[in-house]
Amino acid sequence: MALSHLRKLLNNPGPFADAYDPEEATKAIQTTKILVVGAGGLGCEILVNLACLGFESIDVVDMDTIDLTNLNRQFLFRKKDVGQPKAQIAAEAIQRRMPNCRVTPIVSKVQDIPMDQLYTYGLVICGLDSVEARRWVNATLVSMVDDDDPQSLKALIDGGCEGFRGQARVILPTITSCYECSLDMLPSKKTYPICTIANKPRLLEHCVEWAYVLQWQAEQGEKDPSSEQIPFNPELPEHMDWLVRTASERAKEFNIPGVITHSSAQGIVKNIIPSVASTNAIIAAACCTEAFKLVTGCNPILDNYMMYTGDQGVYTYSFSLEKQKDCPVCGIEAVLLPVCGNEPLSAVVNRLKEKYRLSNPSLSLTPNSSSTPTRPLYYAAPPSLEASTRSNLSISMRELCQQCRSLTVTDTQLPVSMKVVLRWE
Amino acid sequence: MSFHQNKYDRQLRLWEAAGQSKIENASCCLLYVNNVGCECLKNLILPGIGKICILDDRLVDKSVDAPNFFLDEEDHNKSKVECLAENLSRLNPDVCIESKKANPLDIISSDIDFFHSFNVVILADMLPKIQLIKLTNYLWNKQIAFLQLRSIGFNGSIRVCLPDCTILQTQNDASLDLRLNMPWAELKEYSKQLFERESKDRHGDIPFVAILVHGCSQLETGNKGNPSSQRKDILRNWIKTQMLYADEENFEEALSNCWRPFQSTNISSALKTIFDDINCQNLNEQSSSFWIIMNAICKFVECYHCIPVSGILPDMKAGSSEFVSLQRVYQQKAKEDALKVKNYVQKNLKLLSRPIDSITDDEIFQFCKNASQARYIKYRKIEEELNSPLLTDLASDNESLVPWYFAFRCFDIYKERYNSSPDASLTSSIHKYEEIACEFMKSLGQSPTQSVCNACREISRSAGAEIHSVSAFIGAIAAQEAIKFLTRQYIPLNNTCLVDAAHARTESFSF
Numbered sequence: 001m002a003l004s005h006l007r008k009l010l011n012n013p014g015p016f017a018d019a020y021d022p023e024e025a026t027k028a029i030q031t032t033k034i035l036v037v038g039a040g041g042l043g044c045e046i047l048v049n050l051a052c053l054g055f056e057s058i059d060v061v062d063m064d065t066i067d068l069t070n071l072n073r074q075f076l077f078r079k080k081d082v083g084q085p086k087a088q089i090a091a092e093a094i095q096r097r098m099p100n101c102r103v104t105p106i107v108s109k110v111q112d113i114p115m116d117q118l119y120t121y122g123l124v125i126c127g128l129d130s131v132e133a134r135r136w137v138n139a140t141l142v143s144m145v146d147d148d149d150p151q152s153l154k155a156l157i158d159g160g161c162e163g164f165r166g167q168a169r170v171i172l173p174t175i176t177s178c179y180e181c182s183l184d185m186l187p188s189k190k191t192y193p194i195c196t197i198a199n200k201p202r203l204l205e206h207c208v209e210w211a212y213v214l215q216w217q218a219e220q221g222e223k224d225p226s227s228e229q230i231p232f233n234p235e236l237p238e239h240m241d242w243l244v245r246t247a248s249e250r251a252k253e254f255n256i257p258g259v260i261t262h263s264s265a266q267g268i269v270k271n272i273i274p275s276v277a278s279t280n281a282i283i284a285a286a287c288c289t290e291a292f293k294l295v296t297g298c299n300p301i302l303d304n305y306m307m308y309t310g311d312q313g314v315y316t317y318s319f320s321l322e323k324q325k326d327c328p329v330c331g332i333e334a335v336l337l338p339v340c341g342n343e344p345l346s347a348v349v350n351r352l353k354e355k356y357r358l359s360n361p362s363l364s365l366t367p368n369s370s371s372t373p374t375r376p377l378y379y380a381a382p383p384s385l386e387a388s389t390r391s392n393l394s395i396s397m398r399e400l401c402q403q404c405r406s407l408t409v410t411d412t413q414l415p416v417s418m419k420v421v422l423r424w425e
Numbered sequence: 426m427s428f429h430q431n432k433y434d435r436q437l438r439l440w441e442a443a444g445q446s447k448i449e450n451a452s453c454c455l456l457y458v459n460n461v462g463c464e465c466l467k468n469l470i471l472p473g474i475g476k477i478c479i480l481d482d483r484l485v486d487k488s489v490d491a492p493n494f495f496l497d498e499e500d501h502n503k504s505k506v507e508c509l510a511e512n513l514s515r516l517n518p519d520v521c522i523e524s525k526k527a528n529p530l531d532i533i534s535s536d537i538d539f540f541h542s543f544n545v546v547i548l549a550d551m552l553p554k555i556q557l558i559k560l561t562n563y564l565w566n567k568q569i570a571f572l573q574l575r576s577i578g579f580n581g582s583i584r585v586c587l588p589d590c591t592i593l594q595t596q597n598d599a600s601l602d603l604r605l606n607m608p609w610a611e612l613k614e615y616s617k618q619l620f621e622r623e624s625k626d627r628h629g630d631i632p633f634v635a636i637l638v639h640g641c642s643q644l645e646t647g648n649k650g651n652p653s654s655q656r657k658d659i660l661r662n663w664i665k666t667q668m669l670y671a672d673e674e675n676f677e678e679a680l681s682n683c684w685r686p687f688q689s690t691n692i693s694s695a696l697k698t699i700f701d702d703i704n705c706q707n708l709n710e711q712s713s714s715f716w717i718i719m720n721a722i723c724k725f726v727e728c729y730h731c732i733p734v735s736g737i738l739p740d741m742k743a744g745s746s747e748f749v750s751l752q753r754v755y756q757q758k759a760k761e762d763a764l765k766v767k768n769y770v771q772k773n774l775k776l777l778s779r780p781i782d783s784i785t786d787d788e789i790f791q792f793c794k795n796a797s798q799a800r801y802i803k804y805r806k807i808e809e810e811l812n813s814p815l816l817t818d819l820a821s822d823n824e825s826l827v828p829w830y831f832a833f834r835c836f837d838i839y840k841e842r843y844n845s846s847p848d849a850s851l852t853s854s855i856h857k858y859e860e861i862a863c864e865f866m867k868s869l870g871q872s873p874t875q876s877v878c879n880a881c882r883e884i885s886r887s888a889g890a891e892i893h894s895v896s897a898f899i900g901a902i903a904a905q906e907a908i909k910f911l912t913r914q915y916i917p918l919n920n921t922c923l924v925d926a927a928h929a930r931t932e933s934f935s936f
Contacts, residue, residue: 005491009578009887012849015879016927045897052460052492052893068431072471075516097497163439164905164915168929200630202748203740254745257752262426263434274438277471278908281464281901288894289579289926299579302929310905312597312916314583316931 003029003054010298020297028295029054032122036060037110037137039086041275042127042159044076045284047094050125051101053292058094059121061106061113062087073277111136115405118144119152123294125287126158129273131186134158138171138179139329143406143421145174146336157290159283163274164310166283169321170290170302173330177304177321180329189271204251204258208268211247234269243269282308337407338423341398345378348397352420358411366406366419374408377401436472444912445473449519451911452476453545456529458483458505460491460891461576462549463513464900467495469907470513476521477513478543479506482528491891533560545570545907551837554811561586561807570910571807572903576896577836577846578887579927580829580880583903584810584936585918587910589704590802591715593795594914602797604734605685608638615754617642619747628669630744632751633678640664640679641686653687660686674742690731699801700726708773714784717777718792719799721769725762733762733793763793802919805936810920814936816869823876826923826932831873832880833923835861846889849882858885883927895926 003010003026010022034055036046039062050058064086066077076093077086087105094103106113110133118124124141128134138156146152156171158179171178196202197210216232233239240262248260266272286306293299306318325331339348345363352361360380367374377400378392379385392400401407401422410417430437437445451474455462458481466477485508487501500508506524514522525532525539529548532539533556540546546564548571551557564571564586571586608616616635640663648656661683668676692700699705700723704716726732736759738752767789771781792799805815814834816827838861839847847858858881862873873881902922909915921934 005489005890006887006892008848008850009890009892012886014849014883014886014927016883048494049894049897052494054492068428069434071432072434072436072473075467075471078515097494098492099498200743200745202743202745255749256745257749263430263437267438272435272438275435276439276905276908277436278468278901278905281468281897282905285894285898285901286926286929289892289898290929292892292894293927299927306929310902310915312595313918313933314902314906314922314931315933316929318929 006054010296014299017299018297025296025298026054029292030056032295033057033059033120034291035113035118035121035124036127037124037133038062038127038129039074039076039090039105040064040070040127040129041073041277041280042161042284042287043086044074044090045281046125046127046159046288047076047090047103049285049288050291051094051098051103053288055291055295056101058101059104059106060087060091061108061110062090063107063109073275073280075277109133115140115144118154121154123291124154124156125291126156127284127287128158128160134179135183135329138173140405141171142173142178142180142330143419155294157287157294159287161275161279161283161308163276164279165308166279167305167307168283168286168290168302169305170294171304175323177323178327178330181324181327182305182321201250201254201256204247204256204260204264205268207247207250207254207256208243208260208265210250211243212269215246215250216242232269234266240265279308279310282310336423337420338425339397340425341402342396344394344396345400346393349378349393352409358409361409361411364408365401365404366408375401377407380411433473440908440912440914444914447911447913448908449473449475451544452478452542453547453907454478454480454540454543456480456546456548456552457550458496458509459549459576460493460893460896461574461581461900461903462547463493463495463509464897465547465549465572465574465903465907466513466900467516468901468904470516470520470522472908473517473519474911476523477510478523478525479509480525480527480529480532481506482526491896492893530556537563540564540569541567543569544911545572547571547903547907548573551575551840553841554837558808558811564588565806570907572907573807574899574903575833575836576891576899577884577889578892579895579925580833580884581895581899581924581926582830582833583899583906583918583922583924584807585903585906585910585920586804586807587802587917587919588804589713590800590804590910590917590919591699591713592800592802592913592916593715593792593798595798595800595916596914597798597800597916601737601739602690602732602735603634603685603738604690604731605634605637605641606688606690607731608641609758611754611757612638613642615751625669627744627747629673629675629742630747631675632741632743632747633675633682634738634741634751635747636664636667636676636679637682637686640667657683657687678742692726692732693797695800696732696796699723699799702801704801708777710777712777714788717773717784718766718770718789720773721766721789722792722796724769725766729765732796733766734758735794735797736760737794759793760790763790766793800916802917804920810936816936826925826930827934828874828876828880829884829923829925830921830934830936831862831866831877832884835865835881836884838865847881847885848888849885850888855882855885892926895924898926899924 010025036043036058039060066081066084066086068082076090081089085107087107091103091105126134126137141154141156144152159168192206192209197206201207212232220229244260244262244265290302293301303320305321306316308316352358362379363377365375376389378389406419406421408417409420433445453469453474455466483505484502485496485500485505495512496508504526506526510522510524546569561571565588568588573584575582616638619631619635620639640660644659664676664679699719705719705723708720736756738755770784770789774781839858848854862881866873906917909917918933919935921936922931924931
């Protein structure tokens with residue numbers, strides 16, 4: 001068994017650990033179900049580490065398929081796997097070599113995992129490259145927390161890296177700083193002023209930007225003004241060939257020296273982030289060490305953010321990021337409301353009014369992602385909206401919002417809107 | 426793009442084709458198979474290192490070994506190196522992976538020339554002091570990089586020893602030197618032309634460099650003798666008078682870069698270190714092109730009191746043709762400076778009886794372009810460190826990870842003396858470890874502090890066992906250091922990184 005070689009470690013608490021039971025610790029490793037979000041550069045490393053640390057029950061979710069450019073670091077994949085779903089191939093690779101570890105692939109967006117399934121995990125580890133997905137996982141786990149139910153608290157370990165830099169953090173939803181608390185730490189995307197792109201290019205990047213942002217559309221319009229515009233797609237070789245040719249012509253026109261390659265052009269269009277095996281391994285390993293400590297209690301956990309840079313020597317810095325009181329996600333406690341499918345919306349409104357001393361609440365369905373619009377259920381004001389949503393009050397909850405996870409409640413008594421997580425009974 | 430370019434695309438963006446080629450032509454030897462060693466190899470194989478050789482005579486023992494993704498149940502009782510080589514080879518068919526069933530101690534004793542062809546040697550476990558010194562001195566003399574890895578429980582370390590660590594592209598440019606304090610004739614002339622243009626609608630196209638240079642030229646005679654702060658103010662006012670309207674962007678840029686003409690071109694301390702080094706001063710038949718060219722640049726500096734112009738211009742608010750022409754002015758100057766350096770290089774080559782074309786023009790131009798980034802990093806030999814580690818004042822810093830260094834040194838002594846790892850579950854073991862700690866600290870003129878005792882207690886928890894994720898962390902850092910050395914880009918660690926995964930901390934030292 002994977003943990004037997006660490007028996008001595010677990011049996012000797014050492015000078016830094018709070019008291020813990022080695023038997024319980026071992027059992028916890030064997031029974032805790034972990035969700036790994038992402039089966040890419042970080043995901044592959046996380047899966048192997050977790051399996052070798054003795055975890056036996058892991059789900060891995062990723063909607064992507066394997067690409068050739070992944071192979072320099074996503075080491076569970078081979079050339080023959082290109083085109084296959086990452087989660088599936090990763091799970092198979094781990095299973096083959098570590099049969100004691102059960103890895104279940106989920107080939108879908110993490111946002112599509114049902115709440116009741118999320119509830120079954122003890123720990124979530126994210127190796128994502130998407131801010132949006134991270135925010136969703138973070139907000140969902142924060143909203144899940146019910147002070148009366150210790151099991152509802154799922155620790156979130158989040159890792160990210162780029163080139164020779166990266167970070168790992170431990171988020172205890174509602175307790176520590178969450179991902180949303182520190183959104184302003186994210187760097188903003190590089191943009192070029194439009195007049196430079198349109199009229200006064202000086203660098204090769206300006207020419208590439210001009211080609212795919214402005215000229216592509218213009219040429220499409222010229223060819224056939226009536227038909228629908230085909231969006232520029234950097235995955236298509238014909239489009240990329242056109243881009244390199246067109247951008248190079250422009251560079252020549254303005255006497256800008258240098259050569260535009262497919263690689264450099266792709267980097268600009270797709271905003272490609274450089275990535276190497278070692279940095280992915282470092283960050284993933286840091287995340288998994290925290291997972292091990294969290295589950296066993298055999299040493300203190302990271303509180304709560306570790307930055308790493310490796311381009312000039314080796315440098316890490318660990319610090320405690322502060323929880324923001326006004327954080328839109330964790331600034332207000334998560335509220336859990338049991339609902340019955342049969343009961344009408346009016347019953348829910350009344351319960352909310354009573355429990356939270358509200359005067360005249362408005363309810364809407366909280367969107368699942370930033371692209372889905374909010375759906376109003378009942379608006380107490382203004383009068384025109386009240387009139388149009390009044391009929392919803394008599395409709396059953398099941399009919400109105402089946403499967404939905406949470407409501408947003410606003411009221412004159414509340415300083416900000418309140419998110420109410422629904423527990424369907 | 427070729428298959429190769431596609432596969433390595435994400436890393437080519439960090440070290441480009443030149444760096445990749447160096448990795449692919451490199452060979453590496455690992456002594457001892459364990460988690461941390463395997464993880465280090467994995468992170469060298471994936472980026473495409475040329476050749477790996479794994480050295481160990483032990484058999485896989487699944488009952489004792491830590492779980493290893495590259496050695497499974499089927500490999501039990503088989504040769505560690507053979508099984509590992511086979512499993513690792515699946516990671517990247519480009520890499521040649523060999524195994525040698527031998528005890529590293531025997532190789533060091535009776536066949537040390539075995540190591541002569543490698544670029545990097547990685548030791549993933551401890552060696553007795555005598556053998557460690559013999560090996561590392563041999564590698565030092567052959568200019569082979571050496572890395573030692575430790576991973577025990579939640580702690581570990583990476584020690585790097587790189588002989589002749591000269592790096593041109595450290596990718597670490599503090600601030601671009603536009604040489605506005607010493608504008609040359611062509612630059613002045615070009616700037617003047619832009620201002621004397623008739624059409625005012627291209628006023629906003631004048632690059633700030635030209636604005637500053639022309640401004641300084643105009644104000645030169647009137648300004649003679651004034652202190653630089655006053656001259657800066659006068660220049661600033663002049664710029665404002667030239668603005669056609671408020672917020673004219675290129676003039677705004679000129680204002681915020683107003684300090685440039687008054688910044689003297691100092692030679693950085695890193696460059697001084699290079700110029701002053703005996704390798705630069707005393708060229709000989711063994712001198713590498715780095716030193717030959719740096720010697721030439723040193724002579725250039727002695728003559729002109731500045732380094733060659735790099736020719737690199739940052740983007741700035743300007744018209745296309747104005748910017749491109751300005752770039753040409755800079756590149757022309759860079760070329761002229763590089764040719765002067767080439768002259769010195771050729772004189773050096775003649776003196777050393779080396780063929781004139783043994784250093785290409787391209788190489789010289791690259792050096793001149795990147796000279797401001799260059800570094801020469803001097804490492805202490807392992808033997809020097811073992812005999813007298815460079816220790817800063819310990820007592821003052823409670824947060825420092827130095828106590829772990831002492832605990833590791835004592836760990837090595839323990840292992841060499843008792844042929845086993847300290848084990849917190851055995852009181853006799855704890856006593857022996859504490860005894861060694863007292864001895865060792867005494868030899869440094871100190872007594873073991875509470876931190877050192879805690880470090881020893883923590884390290885002995887696992888009785889030598891590795892935690893996979895901690896080994897993965899350490900192995901990956903080591904691989905990255907090896908890559909920085911092989912590509913000769915970025916700046917390597919000098920020379921030890923201590924890892925405390927119990928507290929998610931690392932700290933770097935030069936012991």
